[in-house]
Each structure stands twice: as C-alpha cells, then as structure tokens.
Amino acid sequence: MNGTASSRRAGQAIDALRHGWPIRIEDRVTLLPAETGYDAGATSRLLLISAARAVTLKLANQKDAAAPDAPALIRAAEPFALRNARELADPARDLANPLAGPFRAQPLDWEEIAVAAMTLARIAGLLPAFMVDPAIPGEDICEEAVPVSLADLAQFQDSARLTVQARAALPTEAADHAEIVAFRAPDDLREHVALVIGRQGDRRVPLVRLHSECLTGDVLGSLKCDCGPQLDASLAAMAEEAEKGGWGILLYLRQEGRGIGLINKLRAYRLQDQGFDTVDANNRLGLPTEARDFPVAARMLHLLNVDTVRLMTNNPAKVAALEEVGVTVTERVPHQLPANPHNARYLDTKRDRTGHLLR
Incomplete structure (x- = not known):
C-alpha cells in the first residue's frame, strides 16, 4: 500500500x-x-x-x-x-x-x-x-x-508496476491473426500495447520491434521522419515471419518524441525549420536527445513470457538497453528504409550523432 x-x-x-x-x-x-x-x-x-x-x-x-x-x-x-x-x-x-x-x-x-x-x-x-x-x-x-x-x-517510474489490463483478437491489414495486449501502470496515464502476430509461445525466437509512438508519422503520414514506414515494414516482416511458422511482437510504446512528448516534439520541429538538427533542437529546448523508458519494454516482454528476442532496429543503443535489463538479443535485424527529401537530414543526424547504423 x-x-x-x-x-x-x-x-x-x-x-x-x-x-x-x-x-x-x-x-x-x-x-x-x-x-x-x-x-x-x-x-x-x-x-x-x-x-x-x-x-x-x-x-x-x-x-x-x-x-x-x-x-x-x-x-x-x-x-x-x-x-x-x-x-x-x-x-x-x-x-x-x-x-x-x-x-x-x-x-x-x-x-x-x-x-x-x-x-x-x-x-x-x-x-x-x-x-x-x-x-x-x-x-x-x-x-x-x-x-x-x-x-x-x-x-x-518502477516498470515492475506495469501490468496487463486487456487483450483481444485484432485482425490487421498486415495479418488476419493477431492479438493486441494493453498494459498500464497505476497513476500513469500512458497505456502501452503489444501486437502479437503469429502463434505466441512458438519455440522460435520472436521478431520484435520497439516502436515509440509518433502521431505525426504513424497516423498523419509525416515525411519528416521514418516512423510510419518503419511501423508498416515491421508489421509486414512479422506477418511474413508468421507465414513461415514463426511469430513477432510489435511493442507500441507511448513515448512520443523519444520521450519528450508531442508538444515539445513539435517545438523541436519548429527549431529544425530554423536550421537546427534533431539533437540541437531538443537540447535548445533544454530536453535530452533520448528520454525513452526501455525498462518498460522489457517489462512488457516479461509479461508476455518472452526473455529472448530478435530485435528489429538500426540503433545499437536499443540492443544494449534491453540487454541491460535482462532481455537477451540473439540478433539485431537491420530495419533501414529509403530516405526522402524531407527526412534525409534527420536520418543523417541519426547516423552521425546518435549512433544508428545507417549506411
């Protein structure tokens, strides 16, 4: 109590x-x-x-x-x-x-x-x-x-307080047979979800994507980032995995703007329009470049009885963050998509300043 x-x-x-x-x-x-x-x-x-x-x-x-x-x-x-x-x-x-x-x-x-x-x-x-x-x-x-x-x-902030609140079948464009699982912690308004594609519990190591919420990219189709295409491509890859007898898990984390929130992300966009890159825009706001809570993702996997994953990411820091809190990453699966004229600088900044493996 x-x-x-x-x-x-x-x-x-x-x-x-x-x-x-x-x-x-x-x-x-x-x-x-x-x-x-x-x-x-x-x-x-x-x-x-x-x-x-x-x-x-x-x-x-x-x-x-x-x-x-x-x-x-x-x-x-x-x-x-x-x-x-x-x-x-x-x-x-x-x-x-x-x-x-x-x-x-x-x-x-x-x-x-x-x-x-x-x-x-x-x-x-x-x-x-x-x-x-x-x-x-x-x-x-x-x-x-x-x-x-x-x-x-x-x-x-204790991720151990996160629990499963609801689960249901959720046919999607990517896969007819999928299940959505919702998580919540007491006193925290953020509700995270996992989409499980394929047969959960298969002995194969699941293909997992940690995807932080991006309203502008995931819903509105923004070209300033690569979030929407990454989300679609990860679901397609998991559906393909399920067709081969494997399975996948998309963890959709309510951590807009890498943890700084929607309003501050849009403030950073305004600064980017003035010439600052992603990192400098965040820092000018007084905010960190990276503020996501990866122990929450580990807790979600634990509640799904998963402790070993193949992780879809271009960011080695995500691999290290998960392994630091007890999740074994057997493989980093590259997840690079083509740039467009609006996000080329954003992707260059990811590569040059935040250590993403984009070549």
Whole structure:
C-alpha cells in the first residue's frame, strides 16, 4: 500500500505541473513551472533550468565543473516575473525577446531534487524550467504546493508496476491473426500495447520491434521522419515471419518524441525549420536527445513470457538497453528504409550523432 500511495503522490505532482500549480520536493524546495504557472503576479529571484538550456543561455561555463550535466540555478539582476521565466524557458521566444541579462549561475546544493524536477517536467510534457520558492502576492504558496519526494518518483517510474489490463483478437491489414495486449501502470496515464502476430509461445525466437509512438508519422503520414514506414515494414516482416511458422511482437510504446512528448516534439520541429538538427533542437529546448523508458519494454516482454528476442532496429543503443535489463538479443535485424527529401537530414543526424547504423 505504501508503494501505491507513493506512486500516487508522484502522479498528483505531474498533474499539478500540467495545471500550473506549485510542487514541493522533499519538503525542501518549492517550484512553480514556468510554462504553465497559474499566477501572473508570481516572482522569484531564482530560476531552475536544465543543463542543456544553460548551454543555450551561455551559462554552462559558470556551473560547477564537477557536475556539468546538473541543472542550473540562475539569478538575474531583478526578480523574475512569470513572463520572464517563460521567455527564458521557451527557445521559440529567443529571437523575439532578447534575453535581459546578465544572468549568473548560483551554487546548487540540492542537485538530486533539481534532477527530479527536470524528470517530472518531462513526464508532464512541459519545458524544464521552474521558478524557485516563488512569491505570490496574498498567497501562502508553500501550503498550496503539492508534496512529492524522490522515493515517490522512483515508485512511479518502477516498470515492475506495469501490468496487463486487456487483450483481444485484432485482425490487421498486415495479418488476419493477431492479438493486441494493453498494459498500464497505476497513476500513469500512458497505456502501452503489444501486437502479437503469429502463434505466441512458438519455440522460435520472436521478431520484435520497439516502436515509440509518433502521431505525426504513424497516423498523419509525416515525411519528416521514418516512423510510419518503419511501423508498416515491421508489421509486414512479422506477418511474413508468421507465414513461415514463426511469430513477432510489435511493442507500441507511448513515448512520443523519444520521450519528450508531442508538444515539445513539435517545438523541436519548429527549431529544425530554423536550421537546427534533431539533437540541437531538443537540447535548445533544454530536453535530452533520448528520454525513452526501455525498462518498460522489457517489462512488457516479461509479461508476455518472452526473455529472448530478435530485435528489429538500426540503433545499437536499443540492443544494449534491453540487454541491460535482462532481455537477451540473439540478433539485431537491420530495419533501414529509403530516405526522402524531407527526412534525409534527420536520418543523417541519426547516423552521425546518435549512433544508428545507417549506411
């Protein structure tokens, strides 16, 4: 019961951030999300931003050299109003709103709390920036803040809490005989699914594809990425495997934008239109290049009684991530598709900056 209550507190904190309410971590630091903060009168002398955003703001050289990847606590000459905090958080405003510095990085003696705040913001789909211990006229913000602890966040992220919620036959264009299995964890709104094609339990090692949700590519047919064609090709390959007496599993993970969320992915698209590549666009937003939760995929396989796979991927990091959490990968099956004029640079970035094997 303690674990359930702990996970619930983390879920409540994530919901609070979406609503623009303050949270208080470890009963020590009160944080108001810059993007959604609900009171325009809020002010703060300190702003917490991610390490990646600190680089964009040219504050990285002021940070502790021993912790270069830690979030940054910054101070301006005058207290930040909520409007100023939003301008600093959102790179789309960098050109329209010249940054009114100078800003100085401050010592951060609560790094674990700061890292947890960045994680909570990312799960909530928000820009990673917070007003620290803000003042709101006429209100006691500490009493209103939603409490959460590091242990609460760890419980929320524990993949062992994921369980099977429903399963049903699902004939598809790729294969008439397929089964869909839905998974959910308490207090987490994301619902992952697996599509099993062929006879589950066959002694052959299944062909498996980890496919992170991509609304723009999978549903709308975007040409900016290769997600839609990869999804179709993986289902076709699994159907062919089933015809030969084998089987396959598509894990469809609700981790839009490699874990940064749909809104932030579209913000990154806007930055790409300005000339930034995928990696630099994410980092300019203050977000990681890779934020997917691969232990969730391993847990889904475990619940399907699968511990050995042939993995369809061009990304060796996926192989390593699965093996690190106990899934044996007997073969990496290449999954490369032709480029188009709109995604050629995206694929080059995958090859040159994130280690994908595309030749």
